[in-house]
Amino acid sequence: MRERLLLLVESNTTGTGRLFARRAAELGVVPVLLCADPGRYPYAAEDRLRSVVVDTSDEAALWTAVRALEDEATIAGVLTSSEYYVPTAAALAYRLGLPGPAAEAVRACRDKAEQRRMLVGAGVGSPDFAVVSEVADALAAARGIGLPVVVKPVQGSGSLGVRLCADLDEVAEHAGTLLAATVNERGIASPGRILVEEYLTGPEFSVEVFGTDAVVTVAKHVGALPSFVEIGHDVPAALPGEQEIALRESAVRAVRALGLGWGAAHVELRLTGPRTAEVIEVNPRLAGGMIPELVRRACGIDLVRAQVLAALGTAPELERSGYARASIRFLTAEQDGILARSASLAEAVARARTVPGTVEAVLYRAPGEPVGPAEDFRGRVGHAIAVADRSVRAAEAADRAVALLGEAVSYADLHTEEAFA
Structure with missing residues (x-):
């Protein structure tokens, strides 16, 4: 019998990256990491994970590598745990006729400027914003929105480049730094645009959505400003019922507005009123920060396993079995x-x-x-x-x-x- 492979297009370096491969193996599928540099992922060598070295930013090279794998085994699914490669994995799954999210939807969602426009167009509560490509325009946007403002890349993950700017000098300095970058930390070309956003106050949460169902609400702890480093999470969030409902409903509306609805989505929000939740951003992937592991331990729901099952065309297991x-x-x-x-x-x-x-x-x-x-x-x-x-x-x-x-x-x-x- 031919082996069945789950292709993992790049990965995050810790946490769920390793878990994706382990869950695949538990389900009787061979995980194969497609990556430009296996050295980025220490767990790959430690777990003896099969790796194929390929330029994952080159569509033709990636397809050639995949076709070579098809000659020896059956490709059963395609996934990634890295935010940067969700569109690539989605497009590859589509090309192979395998389950996955709509490639165009995740590509638009990955561009936070386009995401923001779509959310506003659908009437989903979110901060005021401007998309700029010049420092002078960033300053004008900050004046119009009102200080302080959040200045951040239109693409990114893990709070990279996200900063609260209290005055125009800080806006100019940080906008200049972001706009001067030609590539991000993954070596992917920067788009030359940034976001200037209204700074929302109020407690921060995430809602972990699977398909179009809100699975659990997570309380976030963020470190000292001006950075937005997540330093803790609590699962499930201890909230009054009306606030829980507001967060869940806003998260699902955001997912639907963006044309998502396959697999996991990590929706970050702030409660800006007793029953008002505004969306900071939607990530078309599983949460990072070990949140899936917290959900598994608290609720008995294995979101990593669910994502792998979905990629393999099997109904995910999302029934809560822990309290x-x-x-x-x-x-x-x-x-x-x-x-x-x-x-x-x-x-x-x-x-x-x-x-x-x-x-x-x-x-x-x-x-x-x-x-x-x-x-x-x-x-x-x-x-x-x-x-x-x-x-x-x-x-x-x-x-x-x-x-x-x-x-x-x-x-x-x-x-x-x-x-x-």
């Missing part, structure tokens, strides 16, 4: 510092894992590695996950565990010998 509460807190550095020796790192992780309710505590960096304040997700140093029967208990346990992880970071002068002892 716990789960929280994650990310470790970020308060200032420039350095991680301790190996023994001290191991001790910090061991202590964090002793906190009642803690089910996971990890550090991402090596002993002696410098760390600094996070400006986006790449600045996270580690995380702790806790599960309990009440939201407050899960949150307190995660807070305590990540504080113990933080003892592995030394804020001594990096130029002194003590910092490297």
Whole structure:
């Protein structure tokens, strides 16, 4: 019998990228990572994941690689866990006659300027905005919208390049930096446009949507401004019923307005009134930040498995089978510092894992590695996950565990010998 393959077009470097491959294997399908550089994904070597090196930005080269795989096995599905490659994976699935989202819909959704226009056109609550390609236009937009404003790329992920600008000097500086970039962190060409948006206040949440069903609402914790680094999540969010309804209804309306409705969508919103939710953005993919793992532990719903099943043409399993509460807190550095020796790192992780309710505590960096304040997700140093029967208990346990992880970071002068002892 020919092997059945699940093609993974690139990946995120941690978290759900590894889980996609593992769930495929559990379902009896061979995961194959199509990527330009397998070295970006340490888990690929650790898990002995089959990889095919190909320029994933070159449609012809990608198709040639896929046709070669077809000669030896049956391609059963195509997915990606990377925001940047959702349109590529969708187009490839369509070309192969396999399940997936509408390629044009996800391509439009990936362009946050086009997404914003579509949401406004459909009457979905969202911030005032302007799309600009010159610093002078960014300044004019900021004046018109009213300071402070959020300035961010029209394409991106993980809060990369997203910044709150309090005055016109900050707008000019950050807009100039973004517009000067010719490629993003993945080496993909930048479009030469940015967004200037109204700054919405109020607590932030996400709604994890699958198809057109709101699965769960997640409370978000964001770090110190002017960056928007997510430093924690609580699942499910503890909310009054009317607020829960407002968030879920707005998220589903946004998904429908964008022509989505296949597989997972991660919708970020703010509550701007007692019963008013406005959409920050819609991501046509599973959430990052370990949210799928929190949902699995709290609700018994495996969103990664559901996404893999959908790609294989099988009905996903979305029935809730758990009623716990789960929280994650990310470790970020308060200032420039350095991680301790190996023994001290191991001790910090061991202590964090002793906190009642803690089910996971990890550090991402090596002993002696410098760390600094996070400006986006790449600045996270580690995380702790806790599960309990009440939201407050899960949150307190995660807070305590990540504080113990933080003892592995030394804020001594990096130029002194003590910092490297």
